[in-house]
Amino acid sequence: MDKKFFLRRCWAEIDLDTVKNNYLIYKRCLPEGMKIAAVVKADAYGHGDCSVAQVLQREGADYFAVSNINEAIRLRKHGIKGDIIILGYTPSEYAEILYEFDITQTIVSEEHANSLFLDSKNKIKCQFAIDTGMNRIGLNGENPEECERIIREYKDKLGLNGLFTHLCVADGDKDEDKAFTKRQIQIFKDVAGAVSDLNLPYIHYMNSAGGLFYAHDMPFGNLARLGIVLYGLKPDIENTLPDGIKPAMTWKTAVAMVKKIYPGETVGYGRTFTAESEKCVATLPVGYADGYNRLLSNRGYVVINGKKAPVIGRVCMDQITVDVSGIDGVKQGDEVILMGDGTDNALTADGMAQLTGTIGYEIVCDISNRVERIYI
């Protein structure tokens, strides 16, 4: 094991070249001339927003998307120059800060638009969200005349520079999902079409899945908002990613101690694991406070010396126990892979998600800031 990691309890290695490659591969899948907004909200899905944005900026990326004003300001303070859009609601109390940091704000409703008006000289950059069936934020796209009226009304009051919608089943494979997605895109197209004379610079509807599965089917708009695939994970477990795209994060720890237990002995809180035969148990300094999901109790596995070691007993707040009976010579300090890129026998974030009934997005977002990020 690399000496510099020796004192670390558990850590996540982020391969920024992989992030860059994923970005470039995805870009090649899009129609010619389509821009990408790198979605770096939630600390770049746990990968480190400033590091990810900086590496992509060097690659020519000039559009970034976040979820709130703190994330946006942090990027600006770390030298991110391009457009930064906040994809959700920001209260009007922050209007002047949005202006000061040159941040683009999503408008969620007419009321919101009205509240963000500063004065006729200092206009906040913003874009209307159009709701095309997700029923989360935006003007109701089912009523295109109303959308048109509001967009025209605020075009000059605010620094309006675009419109977008969000697809909610673009990762779905069923006919019903495809029909719904096409309808969403059509509704959005109609709204955008009604105000095409305004020549708004950014018209966009694609998330990762939209770009993978609808960019060529229904080419339209000029920007794709690339999130999960940038990090090498799947929008839906059933999806196939383009060749070469792979997970950028490997989560590791090191063995804290190794011991033998004998038939009839139990392990951990609640005594949920009972040894039927003599076993060798390794304790690892990672737990649910690090984001190692408690549902992996007696269900997950880690990799030590290239071999799988099942989690036995309950995941604790700061420690877990794994069965290393089948692995020769495991000792204190040995490196352990908790989550990998799929080439090392370890679970990927998507694999962990399958075991815990969630999605890879949540697995990586849950890795807490107690887990040091190391960039390789």
Ligand SMILES: *Cc1c(COP(=O)(O)O)cnc(C)c1O
């Ligand atoms: C999070 C988010 C995205 C990115 O979605 P992925 O599935 O991760 O690509 C795109 N658009 C909006 C509005 C979002 O909130």
